[in-house]
Amino acid sequence: MTVALVTGVAGQDGSYLAERLVAEGAEVHGLVREGEHPEGLPREVGLCVGDLGDAEGLADLVRRTRPDEIYNLGGISSVAYSWQHPVETGAVSGLGAVALYDAAWRLQEDSGRTVRVLQASSAEIFGTPDRTPQDEGTTVRPSSPYGAAKAYAHQMAAVYRARGLGVSACVLYNHESPxxxxxxxxxxxxxxxxxxxxxxxxxxxxxxxxxxxDWGWAPDYVDAMVRAVRHPVADDFVVASGxxxxxxxxxxxxxxxxxxxxxxxxxxxxxxxxxxxxxxxQVGDPRRAREELGWGGTxxxxxxxxxxxxxxxxxxxx
The missing domain is CATH 3.90.25.10 (UDP-galactose 4-epimerase, domain 1)
Known part of the structure; x- marks a missing residue:
């Protein structure tokens, strides 16, 4: 049985992802903040109280749950909020992601088995882009605290890939749902x-x-994240409508x-x-996701x- 750990499980993407993983028969653990009581999640999801800003707590959570797949969907979700709280944004959305990578790498080293990680990156890492549409080779030059935090997490995903951890980053463009x-x-x-x-x-x-x-349908983008984390070769993938x-x-x-x-x-x-x-x-070029993951919007x-x-x-x- 696949064991999955999902941060941001109470959010839009997290809830769709939890439903999918439970339907597949996975054992799902979801990270929630203190006092957060999400409604509508499958009852099979085991909720774990924690904070992406707590590196030691994240490491302990990974050691306890021993996941095969980690989906990092949590963090500061508002660009406007990030302008008002840039330090918190960096700690949660930037350093928090790296804490998860490091915990996953240590679990992989200690257990001798593969641990896969999905980082939910953002088109905001491109800021004012140097090309249109943007693809995986577009220069990373964020123009907001939110984008800068996501850019750090995005670039550290490549650092941990080089270290032997299967971290895939989906550069997600705007995706919506009710x-x-x-x-x-x-x-x-x-x-x-x-x-x-x-x-x-x-x-x-x-x-x-x-x-x-560039707007798309949220469940489609969740599908791209699952495909990316399970792809034989970890990589970056732009997920967009084009x-x-x-x-x-x-x-x-x-x-x-x-x-x-x-x-x-x-x-x-x-x-x-x-x-x-x-x-x-902001408009993305999803050709790599289409060609390598077999993904497409519906x-x-x-x-x-x-x-x-x-x-x-x-x-x-x-």
Missing amino acids: RRPETFVTRKITAAAARIAREGSGTLALGNLDARR ATRSVADFVAAAFAAAGVDDWSRHVTVDPRFVRPADPAE IAFDEIVGRMVRHDLALLTV
Whole structure:
């Protein structure tokens, strides 16, 4: 039986991953923070209280659970938060990942068996990219504390690969689902579209409507991570749709799905929501993931947004 350890198990990706692994018959351990009580996870998941900022605690957790696969999905999830808390972001999303690599390497050395690690990297490591679309060879030059922390973890994955640990890093572009919390702009948009459709009025305050992102379906991206960690050769893989849309495009799709014709009457731009440094366009080239992992997206952009809006409309009728 495969034993898996998942950090960030309470998040969007972690919950989809836990469901998949349990369905496969794996023994799943999930890291949660003190006081965190995630709902909806399979009852088979063993919850372990801990903190990615606690290197000794992580090492002890790896020794106790003895996982075959480690999925590091946890960490600071907000670029905006990282600007306000750069030290914490570095400790949790950067050093925390390396603590897991080191614990996995030591378990592998002590046990004599293979331990595989998946690092959930981010397109934010590219900052303002030197090429479009971005691929695995794009220069890493982050433009935010979040991106810098992820970049350190990403580059240390290669260091530990050279040391003999099978660490694969999936450079994940934006990926959404109804499980996104409303602290993310995409879910903020779909929840507002649903509310305005129900009430017939209201406004939505956003930042840069021209920012362009590459959006995909979260369960597809979880599938890519599983394929990557089990690939015979550990490597970096860009996981993206290969298409770019603006925030305004996302807003238009959400309001259309909610049945609201003129979204511009309900949307205002608030400077408070504009990032200090906001990459104008991020779009990934997923050819390596397609060719080596046999991976591909299954849900189109409009359907992703539509599913989120329908979920938020349903919540308003409960």
